[in-house]
Amino acid sequence: MKPEIVRKKLLGWYATHRRSLPWRETSDPYAIWVSEVMLQQTQVATVIPYYLRFMDRFPATEHLAGADIQEVLKLWEGLGYYSRARNLHRAAGEVVSRFNGRVPDDPATFRSLPGVGEYIAAAVLSIAFGQAVPVVDGNVKRVLSRLLEIDTPVNRSGAHKIFQEPAALFLCTKHPADFNQAIMELGALICRPKNPDCRCCPLSGLCRANRHDQTAHYPKRDAARKIPHRHLAIGVILKKGKMLVVQRPMDGFLGGLWEFPAVPADEGQTDREKFEAMISADTGLKIAMDRRLTRIRHAYTHFTLTGDVYLCRHAAGRVRLKSAHGHRWVTLRSLRRLPLHKSNHKFLDALEAALEP
Ligand code: SF4
Structure with missing residues (x-):
């Protein structure tokens, strides 16, 4: 298969079929970088409104670097993979302090920024700076795997390197931005x-897969591991019209987001005494469980969750947190201004109805 023919066909198709997307209307490396970070693990249709809001509020690295991380997380709320937002915020700070606000075009320097891995570097360097670096994401792996009937499972560690070889071979070094976007667009x-x-x-x-009628058999994948399921008991602890929310530690899963205190629970009915004791150990508060408000279900990529939400009263004590980063007593209105993670959003309407006078 001649690479120049693949290039010509892909570029010709892209010229007439490319979608008009907000980040394709700009050559600003920062704007392209933001879009690529958001597009990692997330569909284009979901990203568009987030991208527009984000760029409206933080149109340049200086605006993002100067913002409070809470505001950044609030704008990212619902997009998931929050480490992307925290890294982008930190990286913008470095770009401002080290490079006067200009995104560096030197590959090693750009790669040294927080959150800039192989994919982001390849995408930004090729699309924004026209450097001949091949991108390899899920779409590219799927196209190449069918085009060449590559048997390496795309989700196996080390697959990235295997797919990088044909991606580099096919890459149009004269038009790397268009070529990389064309192959990703074809996959999408x-x-x-x-x-x-x-x-x-x-x-x-x-x-090859098309010619051999094998498209359904590519790309190959290793069987996915079974996703574990967790049960949580979530406490809405009320005190003088306000409720306690805690902030998750900055680093790690859902880092920096706010939530109601929660403890692991057994499947089915939550044991009242055990729940009160565990919440007390976690928050320092003595509480009394009143009633179950609702049950929510949520799926993350690496586990699924069932949460029973309980209305509770503060009985005594001051907050002394064991695992959380911080806490606030908030009204429902001020709660909605905090970056709250998605599973907690699922019961806010039920909570509002329950608290109505
Ligand atoms: S599998 Fe079909 S859509 Fe995919 S590259 Fe081959 S011919 Fe194109």
Whole structure:
């Protein structure tokens, strides 16, 4: 398969089929960087409104660097993978302090910034600075795996390196920005995970999986591990019209986001005494459980969650946190201004209805 033919066909297709997306209307490296960070693990349609709000509030590295992380997390709320937002915020700070606000175009320097891994570096350096660096993301791996019938499972560690070789071979060094976006776009629009639209694909005459009628068998994947399930008992602790929320430690899963205190629970009915004792150990407060408000279910990528939400009264004591980063007593109104993680959002309407006078 001649790389120059693949290039020509892909670039020709991209010229007429590329979607008009907000981050394609700019050549600002910072704006392109923000879009690529958001697009990691997230669909284009979900990203667009987040991107527009984010760029409206933080149009340049200086604005992001000078912002409070709480505000950044609030704008990121619901997009998930919050370490992306924390890293971007820290990286913007470094860009301002070390490079006068200009995103560095030197690969090693750009890679030294928080959160800039191989994919982000390749995407930003090629799209914003026109450097001939191949991108390898899920879409690219899927296209290449079908085009060449590559048997390496795409989710296996080390797969990235295997796919990087053909990605580099096919890359158009004259137009790396368009080529990289073209192959990702083909994966997103035509060479979809299920039911690829081979009849409309510019590579259909070259594609091995298509020729052998094997598209359903590529890309290969190692079987996914079973996702564990957790049960939590969540306490809405009320005191003089306000409720206690705690902030998760800055580093780690959902870092910096706010939530109601929660403790691991047994499946089914929560044991009242055990719950009160565990909440007390975690917060320093003596509480009394009143009643169950609701049950929520939520799925993260690495576990699923069932949470029973209980209305509780503060009985005595001052807050002394064991694991959380900070705490606040808030009204429902001020709670809605904090970056709250998604599973807690799921019961805010039920809580509001329960607290109505
Ligand atoms: S021909 Fe089909 S399987 Fe092959 S790259 Fe195109 S869409 Fe994907």
